[in-house]
Amino acid sequence: MITLFPELLESFLAAGVIGRAVKENKVSVRLINPRDFTSDKHRTVDDRPFGGGPGMVMKAEPLIAAIQAAKVALPKARTVYLSPQGAPLKQQMVRELCEVFDTDGIVLIAGRYEGIDERVITEFVDTEISIGDFVLSGGEVAAMVVIDAVSRLIPGVLGHPLSAAEDSFGEDGLLDHPHYTRPEVLGQNAVPAVLTSGDHEAIARWRRKMALARTQERRSDLLAKARLTAADKLVLKQLNEAQNRNKSE
Ligand code: 9WO
Numbered sequence: 001m002i003t004l005f006p007e008l009l010e011s012f013l014a015a016g017v018i019g020r021a022v023k024e025n026k027v028s029v030r031l032i033n034p035r036d037f038t039s040d041k042h043r044t045v046d047d048r049p050f051g052g053g054p055g056m057v058m059k060a061e062p063l064i065a066a067i068q069a070a071k072v073a074l075p076k077a078r079t080v081y082l083s084p085q086g087a088p089l090k091q092q093m094v095r096e097l098c099e100v101f102d103t104d105g106i107v108l109i110a111g112r113y114e115g116i117d118e119r120v121i122t123e124f125v126d127t128e129i130s131i132g133d134f135v136l137s138g139g140e141v142a143a144m145v146v147i148d149a150v151s152r153l154i155p156g157v158l159g160h161p162l163s164a165a166e167d168s169f170g171e172d173g174l175l176d177h178p179h180y181t182r183p184e185v186l187g188q189n190a191v192p193a194v195l196t197s198g199d200h201e202a203i204a205r206w207r208r209k210m211a212l213a214r215t216q217e218r219r220s221d222l223l224a225k226a227r228l229t230a231a232d233k234l235v236l237k238q239l240n241e242a243q244n245r246n247k248s249e
Pocket of ligand 1: 116
């Protein structure tokens with residue numbers, strides 16, 4: 001990863017499941033600072049924008065030198081630039097990046113200031129990715145999102161091997177169902193009875209129904225692409241009918 005602030009990544013790469021994956025060499029992240037590829041006295045990595053205007057632009061040469069250093073270690077790597085102008089990140093692309101990471105490696109570029117010189121993008125970037133429609137103060141947090149999402153798909157990184165596939169946006173493209181743990185009664189709220197019934201088929205049906213209901217209520221855009229069984233479609237129809245009954249009351 002190319003960044004002017006490598007220290008931002010250190011606790012992230014040391015903590016939790018990512019930390020363990022790094023320790024066990026399932027994930028390896030090398031941090032390369034363009035400032036280490038400057039040759040002037042002030043180690044300059046930014047400059048004023050051609051055409052004028054406020055703010056600064058990341059200079060091309062130190063950034064290119066940093067990318068080339070990364071490419072010496074990973075000659076076949078995919079170069080990814082994180083910016084609001086990129087293609088929206090989806091779980092499908094995370095799965096693809098996990099494959100690329102495994103076979104060729106990935107060079108992540110985190111920008112700072114108002115952006116990087118456009119010629120670095122045209123000449124060195126293979127894929128420009130956005131994690132959402134907002135502006136950050138730099139690409140590092142977005143790069144951490146990519147590292148996190150990709151790492152948890154690597155075999156053995158998550159404790160429970162089924163979790164990665166079963167979570168929200170697993171294979172079926174639905175939101176996750178609600179989760180509960182002890183105590184069974186919390187203030188006024190008891191855990192849904194089905195979860196303590198011991199009836200594992202009923203539990204699976206309830207969870208699927210909750211996943212469908214939440215996806216329909218909160219993200220109906222996801223339902224169009226979701227992998228739905230005939231039983232799922234029946235559940236959605238029943239949920240709609242129940243909703244319409246409530247409306248007409
Ligand atoms: C600054 C800015 C100011 C006014 C209008 C638009 C603007 N865009 C930017 C901008 O992109 N600043 C960047 C800071 C330069 C590149 C790195 N930075 C960044 C990356 N901010 N937000 C991201 C980002 C990356 C991936 N997904 C969402 C946001």
